[in-house]
Each structure stands twice: as structure tokens, then as C-alpha cells.
Amino acid sequence: MQQNFYLKRDQLSSVLSEISKSHALFCPQKKDDDYVYLPWAQIQSEEAIYNEYRGVEPIKSFLTHSKEIVNEYFNSPDAPAEAKPLAVFGVKNCDLSSLTLQDYVFEQGVEVDPIYKKRRENLLIISSDCTGFKPTCFCLAVGNKPYPEKNFDINLSPINNGFVVEVGSSKGETLIRKLNQYFTAATTGQIAGSKIKRDNIVNDLNRHLATVNIPPANALQKNIQEGYDSNVWKEQMLTCVECGACNFICPSCHCFLLADEEKQGRSERIRVWDSCLYANYSKVAGGANPLNTRAKRLRNRFVKKFDFFPDNLGQFGCTGCGRCIEACPAKIDIREVLKSLAKK
Amino acid sequence: MKNIYKPIKAVIENITEETPNIKTFHLKPAEPIEFRTGQFVELTVPGIGEAPFTPSSDPFVKDKMEITIMNVGRVTTILHNMKPGDTVGIRGPYGKGYPVDDFLGKELVIVGGGVGLAPLRSLLLHLFNDMDKYKRVSLYYGSRSPKDMVYKRLLPQWEKRKNFSLTTTVDVGDGTWTGKVGLVTTILKDFKVEKNEAKAIVCGPPIMMKFTTFKLIDEGFKPENLYLSMEKNMSCGLGKCGHCRLGKYYICKDGPVFTFEQIKDLHDIWD
Numbered sequence: 079m080q081q082n083f084y085l086k087r088d089q090l091s092s093v094l095s096e097i098s099k100s101h102a103l104f105c106p107q108k109k110d111d112d113y114v115y116l117p118w119a120q121i122q123s124e125e126a127i128y129n130e131y132r133g134v135e136p137i138k139s140f141l142t143h144s145k146e147i148v149n150e151y152f153n154s155p156d157a158p159a160e161a162k163p164l165a166v167f168g169v170k171n172c173d174l175s176s177l178t179l180q181d182y183v184f185e186q187g188v189e190v191d192p193i194y195k196k197r198r199e200n201l202l203i204i205s206s207d208c209t210g211f212k213p214t215c216f217c218l219a220v221g222n223k224p225y226p227e228k229n230f231d232i233n234l235s236p237i238n239n240g241f242v243v244e245v246g247s248s249k250g251e252t253l254i255r256k257l258n259q260y261f262t263a264a265t266t267g268q269i270a271g272s273k274i275k276r277d278n279i280v281n282d283l284n285r286h287l288a289t290v291n292i293p294p295a296n297a298l299q300k301n302i303q304e305g306y307d308s309n310v311w312k313e314q315m316l317t318c319v320e321c322g323a324c325n326f327i328c329p330s331c332h333c334f335l336l337a338d339e340e341k342q343g344r345s346e347r348i349r350v351w352d353s354c355l356y357a358n359y360s361k362v363a364g365g366a367n368p369l370n371t372r373a374k375r376l377r378n379r380f381v382k383k384f385d386f387f388p389d390n391l392g393q394f395g396c397t398g399c400g401r402c403i404e405a406c407p408a409k410i411d412i413r414e415v416l417k418s419l420a421k422k
Numbered sequence: 423m424k425n426i427y428k429p430i431k432a433v434i435e436n437i438t439e440e441t442p443n444i445k446t447f448h449l450k451p452a453e454p455i456e457f458r459t460g461q462f463v464e465l466t467v468p469g470i471g472e473a474p475f476t477p478s479s480d481p482f483v484k485d486k487m488e489i490t491i492m493n494v495g496r497v498t499t500i501l502h503n504m505k506p507g508d509t510v511g512i513r514g515p516y517g518k519g520y521p522v523d524d525f526l527g528k529e530l531v532i533v534g535g536g537v538g539l540a541p542l543r544s545l546l547l548h549l550f551n552d553m554d555k556y557k558r559v560s561l562y563y564g565s566r567s568p569k570d571m572v573y574k575r576l577l578p579q580w581e582k583r584k585n586f587s588l589t590t591t592v593d594v595g596d597g598t599w600t601g602k603v604g605l606v607t608t609i610l611k612d613f614k615v616e617k618n619e620a621k622a623i624v625c626g627p628p629i630m631m632k633f634t635t636f637k638l639i640d641e642g643f644k645p646e647n648l649y650l651s652m653e654k655n656m657s658c659g660l661g662k663c664g665h666c667r668l669g670k671y672y673i674c675k676d677g678p679v680f681t682f683e684q685i686k687d688l689h690d691i692w693d
Contacts, residue, residue, distance in 0.1 A: 148427040151468050152452075152511070155425070187661045188516070188675050192423035306689055333664030336427065336657050340469035347427055352663070360665065362655045363473060363495025366628070368693035382667065389670040 083243040083254060083261040084268055085234070090241070091126040093260050094118065094167060094204075097253070101165035101202055104140070106133045111212070113168065128236065129168040130210030132399055136329035137173035138180055140166055141197050142351070144326065148193060148336070149347040165202035172217050172399035174205055174229040176329035182391050183332045202249060205230035206241075207276060211283050214400030216413060218283055219292040222397050225276050235272035242272040292413050293420040298394070302384045305419040311373040314415050317408035318372050322353030324402035324410070330383065330395045333359075354379050380415065426660060429466045429511025430455065432487070436506055440572040444537055445502060446478065446490040451512055454484040459548040460519030460541060460651070460679050464659050465489060465501070466511030473497040474656040476541035476678070477515075481548050487512065490540035490572060516659035517678050520545055520623070520649065529557045529615040531643075533634050535564050535606055535626020539572050541651055542625050546580065553585050558615065564591045564606025564630070568599045606630060607637045617642035625651040632692040635682055648682035652691070 085093065097103055098118040106113035106129040107121050113129040121127075184194035208215075208224035217224055226233045231250035234241040242264045245251050254261055293301060325331040335352040338345060352359065355376070360369040369375045383395035396412065403411050436448040457463070459481040466472040473495070479488035493502040504510070522545075530549070534542045542561070549559055561580070565571045571590070581588050591602040591609045602609055606626070613620070622643050624634050631650055638648055652673050654666035661675035669688030671677065685691050 149425060149429075151428070152431045154428050183662050189426045189660050190423065191660075191662060192425060195423065332662070334658070334662070335665075336472065336663065338466075338469050338471045345469035349427070352665075354664070360655060362653070363498060364492075366693075368654065368690060378667075382664070386667060386670055 081245050082264040082269055083245070084240055084264040085243050085261055086240040087236075089260045090128070090234075093257055094126050096257050096260075097165050097167075097202065097204070101163045103165045103167065106168040115166070126167070128206065128209075128234075129170075131208050131212055131215060132170040132172055132401075133168065134327075134401075136327060136399070136401065137166065137169055137177060137203075138329050138332070140164055140201060141180060141194055142184070142332075142334070142349070145348055145350045146193075147346050148349045151345045151347070161196070161200060163200045163202060164197070165204060167204040167206075169203050169205040169226075169230065170208055170399075171205070171223055171226045172215075172397040173329050174203070174226050175217075175222050175393070175397040176399075177229045178393060179330050179387065179391060179395060180332060202253065203230045204232055204234065205246075206234040207236065207272070208279055208283075209236060209275070211279070211286065212400060212404075213286070214403040215283065215398065216287060216290065216292060216400055217398035218280065219287055219290075219295060219413075220298070220394050220396050220398040221295045223276075224279050224283055236275065237268055237271040240268075242268050290413055292416055295394075297420065298384045298416060299388050301416070301419045302380055306377070306381075308419060310415065310418045311377045314410055314418065315372040315376045318355065318376065318410060319408055320353075320355050320357060320372065321407060322351075322355055323405040323407065324379075324412075325353040325355065326351055327401040327405040328396075329399060329401070330387075330397060354382070376410075376415075380419075384416075427513070427658075429464070429472070429513045432510050432512050434504055434506050434508045434510060435486075437504075440490060440574075441570050443493045443502075444490060444570075444572055445493075446488055446540075446572075447501065447504075447510075449487045449489065449510065449512065450485070451487060455487060455512060455515065456484050457481055457487075457515035458519035459522065459544045461515035461517045462541075462656070462659070462674075462678055463487075463489070463512050463514035463516065464656075465491075465497075466513065467497055467500050467504075468509070468511060470500050471497050472511070472513065474516075474653075474659065474674075476544065476651070478540040478543040479547065480551075481544060482551060490537060490543070492537045514659055516656070516674055518676070520548075520679055522548060525549070525621055526555050527557060529620040530559045531562070531613065531615060531620055531622040531638075532559065533562045533564075533606060533610065533622065533624045533626070533638075535630035535634070536566065536570065537572060538626030538630070538651070539563055542623065543573060543576075545623065550580075550583060553583060556585065558585050558587075559583075560587045560589070560613075560615070562589050562591075562606060562609050564593070564609070564626075566593045568592055568596050605633070607633050610634065610637050610641065613641060618644055619647075621647045621649065623649045628653070628692050639682070644683075645686055646681050646683040649679050650682055650685070652677050652680055652685070 387395035
């Protein structure tokens with residue numbers, strides 16, 4: 079199948095409306111300077127919005143939930159229950175990159191997480207190029223582009239009156255076939271037009287990042303390793319209130335806690351997102367707590383992202399979305415931590 | 423698809439009191455559980471939670487499992503109050519366990535501290551299955567005091583094994599103790615083994631592991647021949663929940679047994 083199509087801008091809402099018939103569809107909606115995800119049913123009275131940059135919620139929140147039951151004990155069924163397929167529109171590359179990491183954690187390794195796998199298979203991803211960025215965006219500094227390269231089903235690259243649509247998976251191919259009345263073959267001119275827009279956003283973001291001055295991506299792992307005993311961890315941690323916002327909003331953070339609850343005589347095992355900034359994150363029975371200071375916990379977060387994941391997966395555990403910078407009530411800035419480490 | 427968070431039901435058949443705060447639970451799982459010695463399981467108290475333990479029983483026995491547990495935390499306190507007939511759950515086994523094939527034809531020095539003898543008992547039962555496969559097995563066991571020694575009833579039987587020797591010590595003796603007194607490191611000397619060939623297997627609390635490792639290296643054992651049982655708060659057991667990271671490893675899936683060679687350059691391994 080040909081990989082590039084053209085979709086007229088005024089047909090986008092129709093396409094999304096079609097998708098919403100078979101999927102629970104979530105679309106970005108503008109709120110102040112941000113885009114928040116809402117179910118299609120709540121926004122379909124208006125035109126679909128093309129978000130310039132990533133939404134508030136990370137893509138992981140559609141795949142693992144902040145708190146969910148994973149087992150109802152010995153009577154629990156083996157396979158997770160069937161659910162209506164989910165579709166998310168306007169996913170940006172920082173989130174798509176994080177999927178490589180989330181997939182690695184939950185779908186690979188010694189066992190497959192069946193809940194994640196089911197949701198992942200059921201998830202239709204309609205991604206799109208960034209046409210703008212937030213002041214906190216720094217994807218290019220960690221080796222990510224502001225436009226999708228993989229992990230999408232179909233991707234929209236805007237040109238003047240429509241979109242160049244790229245097919246990224248067989249799921250995307252099926253979708254295009256099904257909705258073929260809306261799509262025509264993209265011309266070379268249209269494709270060239272979308273490429274120019276991509277180059278422009280890269281140039282704009284690079285100009286912005288030149289003022290931020292994050293150390294080069296190929297030095298980050300080494301800086302973390304050499305800065306293990308640095309004072310930076312202590313200095314940067316002075317204001318941390320251990321709220322865990324940086325973890326929960328991070329598309330790459332995946333840590334969770336298994337805990338049991340008893341309700342009306344029924345035992346349930348729940349899985350909740352965990353934060354490595356919490357004081358008890360590494361505590362064991364008997365009281366030992368290897369990460370017993372906030373400085374050690376901050377360092378652990380950075381070692382995991384910039385040392386562990388490059389070693390184990392070949393990519394950073396940070397995709398440059400900048401969400402943690404906005405979420406932190408203590409104004410701890412991941413870019414500043416990386417810069418301070420490089421200076422020492 | 424398998425629900426990886428669902429435990430297998432198991433009934434407590436019997437409970438042996440080993441010390442004032444250590445009990446061995448004899449479990450009968452609803453279906454046979456195969457494990458390799460040194461692998462660990464997550465033991466569940468439904469509605470309360472789970473905790474990681476390495477079985478202390480013979481890995482060749484699949485329909486029963488013994489787990490020796492010290493009362494140190496939330497889950498273990500509840501376990502210690504349970505009775506024969508009560509139901510628990512078992513998830514696993516997880517991890518890689520002891521690389522027993524590497525031990526074939528070798529002289530083995532096994533060092534246990536306190537309740538750390540529990541996983542080593544499983545290893546010993548594996549070795550006892552055919553002692554002709556190993557040149558010699560020497561067990562060194564240290565505990566805080568005579569009343570804190572586990573498997574006191576079993577030690578005399580073990581001593582009768584061929585190619586096997588047992589040396590015990592306690593940190594502090596009592597009126598009845600006539601054996602050696604001192605930390606386990608004080609009995610790790612005068613080895614009659616080829617030290618650059620012999621394998622040393624160590625399990626115990628972090629502080630004991632640390633000084634035992636230094637002592638064995640001093641004595642001439644090689645880092646690649648030193649097998650250490652590392653511990654952190656393994657929760658999922660599958661390398662997913664993130665809690666038990668040690669450098670570039672997860673203890674649950676890459677361990678829990680590591681050679682000192684694998685981890686000696688990592689930060690904070692004894693914390």
C-alpha cells in the first residue's frame with residue numbers, strides 16, 4: 079500500500095467522527111496555553127482541534143492507570159476483560175518515543191503484562207507533527223524530533239489546506255482503506271511542503287534551545303556517571319516536596335507498586351503508579367532504605383533515565399516533553415539539573 | 423494470556439519454629455511449582471500484601487515448598503501469626519537462581535549469615551542430591567547467638583554427608599555454647615581449597631555480605647568466583663515495577679544472585 083495520502087483540513091472532523099464509531103476517541107482541547115484530552119463525545123459539537131504541541135496527559139495514562147485492580151485473587155480470570163478499542167488523536171513524538179520504553183517494560187522481558195498488552199493492541203494512535211512548542215519543550219536536546227518517526231498508526235503532517243497522512247502500521251492501513259473516501263494520494267509537492275514545515279519547526283526549536291543551552295545529548299550519560307558524587311543532587315533537591323508530580327506526568331516513568339486491599343471480605347491486588355521521589359520507594363522490611371535522602375532519590379531518577387535506559391534500551395528515559403518542569407511545584411528543572419552536572 | 427499478578431493458592435501444612443523470630447512454613451501449593459535453587463517467589467497474604475523470599479526447600483520437590491521467614495515487617499508479622507490450614511499465595515519463581523552448572527567439579531565454600539542460611543539450604547539440598555559432582559562443599563555459618571541459629575535440628579544430619587564440612591560461629595555465646603565465638607569472617611581462614619579455583623557462595627544481611635566479600639577477596643578468591651545474593655525491595659519480580667534497580671540491573675530478573683565481578687564497580691551495592 080502506498081504510504082502517503084492527503085486529507086483536506088475540513089474533512090478531519092468527519093474522519094475523527096468515523097473513528098469514534100468504533101473507538102472510544104480522545105481528542106485534545108485547548109485550555110489556556112495547554113491541550114487537555116477529552117472524550118470525543120464531549121467536544122464533537124465543535125471542530126476538531128489540531129494541537130500545535132503535546133497535550134497535558136502523557137500517552138501512558140491510556141495504557142496503565144494511576145490506580146487499578148490487577149488481580150482479584152484465586153478466582154480472578156486469567157485474561158483481562160475485553161474493552162472497546164481506544165483512539166487518541168494529536169499524539170506527538172515525545173509521547174511516541176516513550177512508547178518504545180513503555181513497551182519494553184510491559185511487553186518484553188521475562189513476562190508480558192497482559193493488561194498493558196491488551197490496551198496497547200486496542201489503542202489506535204493518530205499522531206501529528208508539532209507546529210509549535212512550549213517554552214519547556216526540549217525534545218531535540220535528547221535526540222528526539224518534533225515530528226513522528228515511529229510508533230504511530232497514522233500521522234498527520236499539516237500543509238496549507240490539509241494534511242499529508244503517513245501510514246505507520248497495518249492498523250493504520252486498515253483504517254485508511256476503510257475510510258478511503260476521505261483520502262487521496264499525496265502529491266510530491268504536498269509531501270515536499272510537509273517536509274519544509276518540519277524543517278522550519280526544527281530550526282525554530284533549535285533557536286529556542288540555543289538559549290537554554292542543555293549539554294549535548296552524547297554527553298548526558300557520561301555527565302551523570304561522573305557526577306554521581308556531585309553536590310548538584312543536594313543543591314537541586316532543597317525545594318522538593320516529594321509530591322511525585324514529575325514521575326506521574328512523565329511519559330517514560332513506569333514504576334508501580336503492587337498492594338493489596340480488602341473490600342467487604344474480598345481481597346484485591348491493586349497496581350498504583352509509584353514515585354521514586356517518595357521516601358519509602360526503596361524501603362525494605364526490617365527498615366533498610368538505600369534511597370534514604372532526597373538527594374539520593376533525585377540522583378536515582380536521573381541515573382535511571384540517563385544511564386540505566388541507555389545501557390538497557392539504547393535510548394534515554396526522557397523524551398524531552400518538558401512536562402515535569404511545568405508540574406514541579408518546587409521549580410526543579412530537569413534541564414537545569416543536566417546543565418549543573420555538566421558544569422561541575 | 424497469563425495474569426502475571428495472580429498468585430497460586432497454597433495451604434500452610436505445618437510451621438516449624440526455628441528461632442524466637444524465625445519460622446519455616448511448609449506449604450502445599452494447589453499446583454506444582456518448579457523452581458531452580460536460588461530463585462525467589464512472592465509470598466502473598468491475601469488482602470495484606472506480598473513479600474519476596476527464596477524457598478529453603480529441595481528444588482527437586484515440586485509439590486511442596488518450604489520458606490523460612492524472619493519476622494521483620496508488616497507481611498512477615500502477619501505470616502508469623504498464621505496457623506496450619508491457613509491459605510497464602512505464591513507468585514513466581516523469579517530470577518535466575520544459582521548457576522549450579524558452574525559449580526560442577528569444583529570446591530565450594532558456602533557462607534551463611536543468620537536467616538541467610540535459608541536460600542543456602544535449598545542450594546545444599548540441590549548439591550546433596552549428588553555430592554559426587556562436586557570436589558568438596560564447606561559450609562561456614564554465623565549467627566548472632568546460639569538461639570538465633572536456624573536449622574539446628576538439621577545441621578547434625580548435614581555433617582554426615584561425604585565431602586562436606588560445617589563450621590559454625592556465633593557473635594555472642596551463652597552458657598551452653600562451646601563452639602567458636604566471633605563474626606563469620608573470623609572463621610573464614612585456613613582454607614584447604616585451591617582459592618583461585620574455588621567458588622564461594624554468600625548469603626546473609628548486607629553488612630555480613632560486605633565484610634565476607636572483602637575477606638574472601640583478601641584470602642585470594644576471585645571476584646568472578648564469588649556469588650552474592652543481593653536484595654532490595656523486589657515487588658513485581660518481573661523487572662517492571664522499577665524498585666530493585668542495582669546499577670544497570672534489576673535484582674529480580676538479572677539476579678538475585680550476582681558474581682562480585684558483575685557488581686563490584688556499581689555504586690552503593692551494600693546499601
